[in-house]
Amino acid sequence: MAENQEKRYQLIKVALGEAEADLAIINGSVVNVYTGEVEQASVLIKGDRIAYVGSDTGKAIGPSTQVIDAKGMTLIPGLIDGHTHIDGPCSISEILRYAIAGGTTTIITELSDLGSPLGYEGVIQFLASSQNQPVKIFITVPPMVTLSPVTEEHALTVPQLRRLLRRKDVLGLGEVYWGDVVNGHQRVLDLIAETLRQGKKVEGHSAGASGAKLQAYVSSGISSCHEPISAEEVRERVKLGLFILIREGVVRRELEAISRLKDDDDAINRLAISTDGVAPEQLINDGYMEFVVQKAINLGFKPIRAIQMATVNVARHFAIDDDIGGIAPGKYADIAIIPDLKTIKAEYVISNGRLVARNGQVLVPPREHRYPRSLLHTVNLARDFTADDFAIPAKGRQAKVRLIDQVTNLVTREAFIDMPVTEGQLKADAGKDIIKVAAIERVYGTGRRSTALIRGLGLKKGAAATTDVWDCGDIIVVGTDETDMAQAVNRIKELGGGIVVCAGGNILAEMPFRIAGTISTESVETLADRFDRIQRAAAKLGANSPNFSLTLATLPSPAIPFLRICSSGLFNLKSNRFVDLVVG
């Protein structure tokens, strides 16, 4: 009998009381996510799966059985984060430390941070890093919707996608921005078609869409959305058959607004709660998925519904509910033991049948992955930058200029102003909160770059640069001063990727992302400290965003409205084309 069959047959034997369980959890209250009930029961585990849940366990508990006495505590399925980004900035082993300690046993991650700059190679390398970890990691393949023609040139092809989708740890195509789909983006429609052909999921991203546009988007075969920010947006999407992943993490926090649906069981049936990514500081202060579930309960969701939204519902959405999401025979033994149904604080965490954490202490440390050399050299700039590289030449004495107008810390608009031309150039004007922004292609050594102007960041002096940006392999650098901008970029080059804040020739704060320019090799705690220093340094220079590095990261993204920049220039998302900086 092959190994898998033999393992299954051993489950059968244990359930029948004809073989000893490897692990038994006795005297617990087992939450049944299928019925919504709680039952006094023991759980028998053989290998990595559950064999039996009930009270008739005597014969299968023997000398070789490890026994955990739950002492009346509550057993819930290991938590699932159904939509997140763990391909940076924390290394996988670092984020897993927190995930495991808090009772999360499955993570379904997007791969845009690694996939956008590095394409197929980035995906393959992440999958290598997620193998043989103490908990399960699944991915969705990044469609690599990008503004950058360079990234687009290296974007995922249909044959590459086909190969990836054959893997069990690849659940579908990752978040596809709605604008591109509705605009008929050829490659994206091809990727969607291939994914549907293989019967896997196309994850959606319909931020702000409604009415006919939303329906047009959904008609393409999209299965989910994690972008609703109100109960109304949830309802409109559920009506269209979408599955909704409510986001409570670093980008936004929507649980409170969506808690208006706390008694709508029909809607909840199609909801999950997820993080969409967490910052190191959140991991330290709040924890991971246990925080999200606890918050849902605190906001008035019935505890069983909150737990279902983080377990069976998301497993069902991704059609992996035969394997995970509930405590039942045949499922993987992924279990968190919590004090009671309302207190999501794991005292024991079992993953794949192993006790992996106890009282917040990780017992089975995640594997630190060694990335290949290629991923440690992704900042490929031919030479050091100088102030002149950020000059914006212009003719005459005055020019009509198109500005990126930063109206929230994420959303930009387009503004047109008249600016003086000084010595044949347009200069930053920090007094009017207008500074320079540049995007520099850094992965493929093309040397491509563009410089423009941005209003509303608040920076009064200095510069900041980052390789940790959304949806392309550019460095984004902003600054009031071209010399500082050059220093920031040159320091990034030295670091091999990262975030740098500098002013007047001094590096004020920095964070190296040695892996792919997006992943740190440092601890979560060090990262949190570095993020804090970067934020404080930027704030000291005048930056008004509560999350300045996020604001920079989103500048080249097609996911957020509406005037954006990449190494090929300014891009207007409404007109879906590159636009000129100087318009008159």
Next chain:
Amino acid sequence: MAENQEKRYQLIKVALGEAEADLAIINGSVVNVYTGEVEQASVLIKGDRIAYVGSDTGKAIGPSTQVIDAKGMTLIPGLIDGHTHIDGPCSISEILRYAIAGGTTTIITELSDLGSPLGYEGVIQFLASSQNQPVKIFITVPPMVTLSPVTEEHALTVPQLRRLLRRKDVLGLGEVYWGDVVNGHQRVLDLIAETLRQGKKVEGHSAGASGAKLQAYVSSGISSCHEPISAEEVRERVKLGLFILIREGVVRRELEAISRLKDDDDAINRLAISTDGVAPEQLINDGYMEFVVQKAINLGFKPIRAIQMATVNVARHFAIDDDIGGIAPGKYADIAIIPDLKTIKAEYVISNGRLVARNGQVLVPPREHRYPRSLLHTVNLARDFTADDFAIPAKGRQAKVRLIDQVTNLVTREAFIDMPVTEGQLKADAGKDIIKVAAIERVYGTGRRSTALIRGLGLKKGAAATTDVWDCGDIIVVGTDETDMAQAVNRIKELGGGIVVCAGGNILAEMPFRIAGTISTESVETLADRFDRIQRAAAKLGANSPNFSLTLATLPSPAIPFLRICSSGLFNLKSNRFVDLVVG
């Protein structure tokens, strides 16, 4: 753009009002299975899918758009039968006539009738017959659990299964009997493992199992069961994470018993309603799935729940809910228009975007399939039978004999009696309701056969034979008289398969199953009439089963307790082995 992509892009265009719909259904009340609500809305269809559901349809309805005015009637998703057997006795085109007229647009069928006698070839031939039909047909692959060593020898292999599971119209492994799994049936465990490896469903069959045995069965990776006959059995299975298909059809009718769960929304979320096969007479008198949904409503299920149980729930179970199960953008345009939510009587049926039936009249007739010659020659008996072929030799004057004791029309037990030996033989004793039963291998020309004794059928004279049996390729023949038995078998041979009742040298009733010995080429109406004649002829001979041909069909099945017969002899399902007829 490839065809699929282009079709999707046309949906987008229609939703945006930038292209004309092919079909528009206006002025309807649209049932939303995702929210449980009903909405006044129009539906726009392009090609075979829905582009838009809502009120803002003006721009997409143009001169080329066919418009159906629903006049306030109710639109529900096309009904889905999630567990049935349409591989006989009706031909596929005949059963589809009724399915289509009543609003069923998807059928998920087991293939045991064709698969058991013919194996892989039978599956492939059925799949050929189900292509290009006006509605969707999916299959589950028959595991071919059988008592017959001959059938087992030709049973499905793992490589054959692997090939089949790669197809989109193959949803998983068909009903796997629990006893074999729990007993560690090697080939079945291999088939289960291969199915799970490919991420498809293993359909269950846990009739009568409970407690540790049921859990042992479920731990093997089973995803569903369609066998519960009470609310308690449903609850026990839902708790274990199984999906339940409530059966209301030819074999049994459970809806009434299970209607005790009509207000348990958590349970209903994991329930579907299905037929498990319908008799021709039921199709004529009651209809198909529309009857089952109507009955659920009549029994007190909320109409929306009854509809969900026949649409979105079953689609979700089989992970085909991105394509079917609801009226929403991107889904196939499979819609039934009914007078109101409580009256499941389709006035219009749309399938794949085409109007296929109106007021019970089929507008797009199903395709009559031409089977290859091999399927028309599956009764391979080397010669005609004679009375001597059914002799049971015995020694001495009296013998202790093991009887098949037919205690219900499906269930048998084992009985031991003393019988006189006459001229070296055991004879039927119709006065004591003990007659002869024989099983004859008919597909592979092995000549293998066995004869035994059965009590409780009620037959006072004559014989009956059938090729339409469960789980093997045997002819089952019963009779009070060996000469009549021989005539019945010889007539079956002439017909190329079917059911025959005869007595005193006369054929009293017969039904040819020319295709594979299990499928008729006649109309549903003719079939119903023939079944009626067979039942009446058998009853006239004394048969007490309300469905005599079903009783015969189940005699060689391992699915029902517990003493069975196949061409290799008597089989005791409790001890899981062949047993002797004469025991002393």
